Amino acid sequence: AAGVIQSPRHLIKEKRETATLKCYPIPRHDTVYWYQQGPGQDPQFLISFYEKMQSDKGSIPDRFSAQQFSDYHSELNMSSLELGDSALYFCASSFFTSGVYEQYFGPGTRLTVT
Amino acid sequence: AQSVTQLDSHVSVSEGTPVLLRCNYSSSYSPSLFWYVQHPNKGLQLLLKYTSAATLVKGINGFEAEFKKSETSFHLTKPSAHMSDAAEYFCVVSDRRGAGNMLTFGGGTRLMVKP
Numbered sequence: 001a002a003g004v005i006q007s008p009r010h011l012i013k014e015k016r017e018t019a020t021l022k023c024y025p026i027p028r029h030d031t032v033y034w035y036q037q038g039p040g041q042d043p044q045f046l047i048s049f050y051e052k053m054q055s056d057k058g059s060i061p062d063r064f065s066a067q068q069f070s071d072y073h074s075e076l077n078m079s080s081l082e083l084g085d086s087a088l089y090f091c092a093s094s095f096f097t098s099g100v101y102e103q104y105f106g107p108g109t110r111l112t113v114t
Numbered sequence: 115a116q117s118v119t120q121l122d123s124h125v126s127v128s129e130g131t132p133v134l135l136r137c138n139y140s141s142s143y144s145p146s147l148f149w150y151v152q153h154p155n156k157g158l159q160l161l162l163k164y165t166s167a168a169t170l171v172k173g174i175n176g177f178e179a180e181f182k183k184s185e186t187s188f189h190l191t192k193p194s195a196h197m198s199d200a201a202e203y204f205c206v207v208s209d210r211r212g213a214g215n216m217l218t219f220g221g222g223t224r225l226m227v228k229p
Contacts, residue, residue, distance in 0.1 A: 031215065042204060042219040043158070056216045090158065094215065101146045101165055101208060101215060105158040 002026055004106035006091050012112045013081050021076040021109045025093030031055070032074040033103055034066060035090040043090060049074060050096055078111075086113045116141045116207045118220035126226040133177075133192040135223045137205030140186065147188045148206040148217070149179055158204070164188065175199070200227045 005024040013019050025032050031050045035043040036059075045058035049068035060066075063081075068074045078085060088110050092103035121136040139145060149161040162173025169181040179190045188205060205220040 033216065035217075042222050043217075045216040045218070048216060058216060092158075092217075096215060102148060102160055102163050103215075103217060104160065105150075107157040 004091055004093050004104055006089075006106040006109050008109060009107065010110050010112075012114065014114055015081055015083060017081050017113075019078045019081060019111060021078070021089055021091075021111070023074045023076070023091030023093075023106060025072050025074070025091075026095075026104055029093035029095045029104075030072065031094045031096045032068055032072065033092040033094075034060075034074070034076050035092065035105075037088040037090060037108075038084075039087070041087075046076070081113045083113050086111060116143075116145065116209050116218045118205050118207050118218055120203075120205050120220035120223045122223050123221065124224045124226065126228060127195045128228045129197055130194050133190070133195045133199065133225065135190040135203050135205075135225065137188045137190065137220060138186050139188060139205070139207045141207055141209055143209040146208045147179075147181060148208070149173065149177070149188075149190050150204045150206055150219075152202045152204065152222075154201070161190070161203075195225075195227045197227050197229065200225055 007022045033048040034046040037043040046060040048056045052068045066076045088108045090108045092105045094103045117140045119138045147164040150158045162171045164171050164181045172178045177192045203223045206217045
């Protein structure tokens with residue numbers, strides 16, 4: 001079965017640089033979620049999109065922005081990167097319209113800021 | 115507001131013995147509850163879910179969990195631990211209040227399985 005695809009899998013950036021993470025949800029899934037998992041931490045919700053509209057916002061810094069495109073893939077844009085942004089970034093998708101509430105997670109993008 | 119408390123940050127069992135990972139939740143709405151597992155340097159895999167149907171939920175790899183509303187608990191159990199069960203386990207709650215459906219994770223329980 002198709003899974004959530006994230007790219008790149010690993011990314012190394014320097015402080016003050018920008019980064020773009022991409023997420024391709026499971027086909028027919030209409031909702032995308034972004035989570036950040038710092039070292040030794042549990043995942044923290046950043047933001048979600050339902051049918052290309054932002055549906056919920058968590059602890060996402062103002063330096064970060066995200067959007068969902070017409071093909072339902074999503075991109076998380078991160079600017080003015082800080083050392084503390086080093087983390088594993090997960091994307092998840094669900095088919096909310098069908099009442100499927102569980103979220104299926106991608107493998108994550110490991111971002112290292114040096 | 116919703117929250118999850120995993121009562122043990124580390125649990126150590128011997129292979130072949132039962133596993134119990136404890137979770138208590140708080141939710142203002144009718145919650146959905148999940149257990150996810152994360153192996154080292156891997157993504158999050160859904161073990162099982164509760165969404166207001168049967169209170170005893172069976173998941174993959176022999177795991178199950180029981181939803182107890184009176185105790186606001188959703189403990190994860192397995193009759194016999196296997197070495198491959200060693201991983202981080204997250205209890206997760208969702209309020210299902212709309213399309214946002216954000217998940218709130220517990221702090222995680224690291225399960226160690228001794229031979």
